[in-house]
Amino acid sequence: MKKAAVVFLALxxxxxxxxxxxxxxxxxxxxGLEAFNEEGDLRLAQDALGSNxxxxxxxxxxDPENSKLLLMASQGFSAYALSFVEDDSVERARxxxxxxxxxxMQVLTQNPRLKNALDMDLATFQSAIRSLGKDDVPAVFxxxxxxxxxxxxxxxxxxxxxxxxxxxxxMEFVQDKDPGFFYGGSSLILGSIEGSIPPSLGGKPxxxxxxxxxxxxxxxxxxxxxxxxxxxxxxVQTQNQQLFESLLKKVDDASLDILPEARLSNAVAKKKAxxxxxxxxxxx
Numbered sequence: 001m002k003k004a005a006v007v008f009l010a011l012x013x014x015x016x017x018x019x020x021x022x023x024x025x026x027x028x029x030x031x032g033l034e035a036f037n038e039e040g041d042l043r044l045a046q047d048a049l050g051s052n053x054x055x056x057x058x059x060x061x062x063d064p065e066n067s068k069l070l071l072m073a074s075q076g077f078s079a080y081a082l083s084f085v086e087d088d089s090v091e092r093a094r095x096x097x098x099x100x101x102x103x104x105m106q107v108l109t110q111n112p113r114l115k116n117a118l119d120m121d122l123a124t125f126q127s128a129i130r131s132l133g134k135d136d137v138p139a140v141f142x143x144x145x146x147x148x149x150x151x152x153x154x155x156x157x158x159x160x161x162x163x164x165x166x167x168x169x170x171m172e173f174v175q176d177k178d179p180g181f182f183y184g185g186s187s188l189i190l191g192s193i194e195g196s197i198p199p200s201l202g203g204k205p206x207x208x209x210x211x212x213x214x215x216x217x218x219x220x221x222x223x224x225x226x227x228x229x230x231x232x233x234x235x236v237q238t239q240n241q242q243l244f245e246s247l248l249k250k251v252d253d254a255s256l257d258i259l260p261e262a263r264l265s266n267a268v269a270k271k272k273a274x275x276x277x278x279x280x281x282x283x284x
Contacts, residue, residue, distance in 0.1 A: 040256045040263040042271065046084045049076060060103075067107045067139070074104035074142040078149060083268045087275060090153050097150040104143030108136070126169045137178045141185060144170035148189060152196070168193065183262065184218030187211045188226050195233030208234045222259040224251045224269035232276060241284045248273040 036052075039045045056073045063069065078100035086093035109115035117128035132140065148167040154160035171193075174186040191211030197203030212230040219226060227247040235244035251273040256263050276283075 034261070036264065038260060038263050040267050042083070042264075042267050045264050045267075046080075049080050049084075053077060053080060065106075065110065067110070070103045070107045071139055071142060074100045074107070074139070074146060076100075077103065078142060078146040081149065083264070086149075086153065087272070094150055094153050097146045097153070100146030101143055101150060102146075104139055104146060107139040108132075108143055111136075122165050122169070125166055129169055129173050132173065134177045137174050137181050140170050141174045141181055144174070145185070145189065148193065152192075164193070179214075180218050183223035183259075184215035184226070187215035187218065188223075188229060191215060192229045192233050195230075195237055198237065203237065205234055205238050208237075219259075222266075223262055224254055224258075224266045224273075227251050228269045228272050228276070231273075236283045239284060241280075244280070244283070245277075248277050252277070 036045060036048060039048070053073065053076045056069055056076060060066065060069050060073060077096045081093040081096035081100065085096060105118075109118065111128075111132070113131060114128045117124045129140070144167050147163065148171070151160050151164055151167065168190070171186045171189050174181055175190065179186065188211070191208045193208075194204045194211065195208030199205060212226060212234060215223075215226045216230075221227075227250055231244045231247040235241070235247065251269050254266065254270075256266055256270075259266060
């Protein structure tokens with residue numbers, strides 16, 4: 001009887017039933033995202049994320065303004081690029097980071113003020129970002145993460161680098177509204193940006209150090225990507241080889257169970273730490 005009722009409703013209101021089904025599926029996938037983040041096997045995680053991202057994109061085609069699915073895609077494509085692509089193919093990673101940025105931007109530009117400010121001057125853009133609330137933090141963070149990561153891999157492109165102040169203003173918004181979001185992620189990213197720019201070009205290594213130390217304080221030193229980027233940017237920029245080695249060896253020695261809900265991120269951190277140590281002579 002229930003099945004017949006569903007079929008009848010689907011015939012009567014096909015669009016409504018499709019949207020309901022998609023949104024139900026999106027809710028189920030929240031649990032899948034949790035399980036994915038807890039996975040410590042990188043190969044299994046890579047296979048699962050790739051296929052699930054295409055599923056999310058298929059669902060978005062059926063419900064293109066679904067903020068939950070758009071945000072899932074934004075986070076997922078950036079995570080895929082960071083975890084499994086950028087160490088092997090910068091060009092592919094750039095493309096995935098842009099997809100992450102653009103899916104996040106589709107959430108943010110549902111706000112008319114931000115949509116209108118997107119192509120305006122920096123002051124107008126910053127004002128629009130500051131008008132957002134704490135509920136907007138996830139979309140702002142993942143949009144800025146994808147955007148900033150794309151810029152980091154496109155430093156020879158003037159147009160890309162010109163957008164960096166907008167990314168900084170978005171991460172500063174996250175830090176102001178919810179500094180602990182994603183294990184102090186805004187401090188980690190701000191530290192990475194400041195730490196990767198040479199002082200001669202306006203970089204502020206001591207400010208970078210403050211950001212990294214704040215991130216470590218917020219995540220209790222358990223989110224190991226913090227140490228990786230601390231080493232990769234600040235330690236290299238200041239030519240502090242002892243700090244570089246100590247941060248990466250800490251990552252190498254840490255258990256994946258130090259933060260079970262971020263086991264995958266920490267597995268990625270271990271992989272990146274190993275690569276950095278193998279190329280230590282290229283940095284010092």
